[in-house]
Amino acid sequence: MPELPEVQTIASDLNEVVGGKIIEEVAVSLAKIVAGDLDRFSSLVTGAEIQSVVRMGKWVRFNVNGVQGPAVMLAHLKMTGQFHLGLWPGDSDKKNGRWDVHDHAAFRLKGQSPDLDTLYYRDIRQFGRLRAFDLMELDEFLIQLDQGPDPLTVSPEEFYKRVTARKGRLKCVLLDQTTVAGLGNIYVDEGLFATGLSPVRSAATLTKAETNLLLKELRRILNASIKARGSTTSNYEGLKGGGSFQNVHKVYGRAGEPCSKCGAPIERSVVAGRSTHHCPHCQPPSKEKSQA
DNA sequence: CCGGTCACCTGAGTGC
DNA sequence: TGCACTCAGGTGACCG
Numbered sequence: 001m002p003e004l005p006e007v008q009t010i011a012s013d014l015n016e017v018v019g020g021k022i023i024e025e026v027a028v029s030l031a032k033i034v035a036g037d038l039d040r041f042s043s044l045v046t047g048a049e050i051q052s053v054v055r056m057g058k059w060v061r062f063n064v065n066g067v068q069g070p071a072v073m074l075a076h077l078k079m080t081g082q083f084h085l086g087l088w089p090g091d092s093d094k095k096n097g098r099w100d101v102h103d104h105a106a107f108r109l110k111g112q113s114p115d116l117d118t119l120y121y122r123d124i125r126q127f128g129r130l131r132a133f134d135l136m137e138l139d140e141f142l143i144q145l146d147q148g149p150d151p152l153t154v155s156p157e158e159f160y161k162r163v164t165a166r167k168g169r170l171k172c173v174l175l176d177q178t179t180v181a182g183l184g185n186i187y188v189d190e191g192l193f194a195t196g197l198s199p200v201r202s203a204a205t206l207t208k209a210e211t212n213l214l215l216k217e218l219r220r221i222l223n224a225s226i227k228a229r230g231s232t233t234s235n236y237e238g239l240k241g242g243g244s245f246q247n248v249h250k251v252y253g254r255a256g257e258p259c260s261k262c263g264a265p266i267e268r269s270v271v272a273g274r275s276t277h278h279c280p281h282c283q284p285p286s287k288e289k290s291q292a
Numbered sequence: 293c294c295g296g297t298c299a300c301c302t303g304a305g306t307g308c
Numbered sequence: 309t310g311c312a313c314t315c316a317g318g319t320g321a322c323c324g
Contacts, residue, residue: 001318002317003318006317026304058318075321076317076318077317077318078300078317079316079317079318079319080300080301080302080303080316080317081300104300123301124301124302124303125300125301125302125303125316126300126302127300127301127318127319128318155319166293167293167294168293168294168295169295172294172295175318177318177319184317184318185316185317185318186317187317207313230319232318233316233317234303234304234316234317252317272295272296273295273296273297274317274318275296275315275316
């Protein structure tokens with residue numbers, strides 16, 4: 001589900017609402033949602049104070065100060081992961097909450113208002129994962145993950161180098177989190193449309209001017225989406241509600257509708273196994289951009 | 293190195 | 309109503 005703007009929204013909502021809170025108790029109702037050893041996870045997280053919550057690519061990163069020192073909890077939401085507040089799951093007592101079918105982990109927070117004392121992780125399709133590390137383990141994990149730089153902060157030179165170092169099709173290269181980390185299907189389609197680049201163009205053939213423009217357009221779109229709290233199509237929302245950026249998508253989810261630049265119908269195709277939306281007139285596969 | 297396909301899951305939408 | 313089928317914002321494994 002979520003890409004960079006949505007994860008950014010989720011992380012900053014969390015930072016505001018649970019930053020500074022202490023995790024008093026952890027419960028996991030679906031063991032596979034925690035990657036690695038569950039006891040290790042619980043011992044790292046239980047009793048820890050949440051210092052801050054930030055976005056790292058498409059990961060939500062909780063920086064915590066645990067009983068045995070600093071630690072980090074990472075959440076990858078994949079398609080349908082969400083965080084929401086509720087009541088600690090209990091039994092008969094009316095004051096207790098209940099597991100929803102799709103809630104898989106619960107964190108009881110100290111100092112939270114008594115009617116919403118628990119942060120739940122919910123995930124309809126169960127693709128997402130939670131993991132926890134001490135700082136040594138985190139280093140190892142991040143090396144193995146090999147995420148690229150953030151598209152919002154990467155330098156144009158670095159972006160040019162990373163994109164053109166790859167022989168694959170532009171769309172695949174941008175979706176690959178080792179190129180840059182945070183783009184997904186929606187924002188790649190939107191960025192390519194805004195730049196007039198074909199999704200199937202070989203990444204290695206891009207000029208410096210083209211990658212510069214692509215980066216500029218991606219940033220413009222990502223920042224506008226962050227302002228709108230992201231795009232809501234089905235299963236996404238932050239702690240404080242969903243976003244509205246889907247209303248200004250130019251190509252994503254608009255197959256058959258007229259292109260906003262030239263009026264030609266937007267085409268849907270499949271690239272890299274992902275549904276891909278582009279204007280065949282404004283984004284021709286040849287090297288040259290078509291300027292009417 | 294590269295692309296294609298499947299697998300992981302549930303639910304919403306569509307067409308018969 | 310019901311059933312069969314397709315699709316979904318992500319990634320990782322496997323195969324040729």
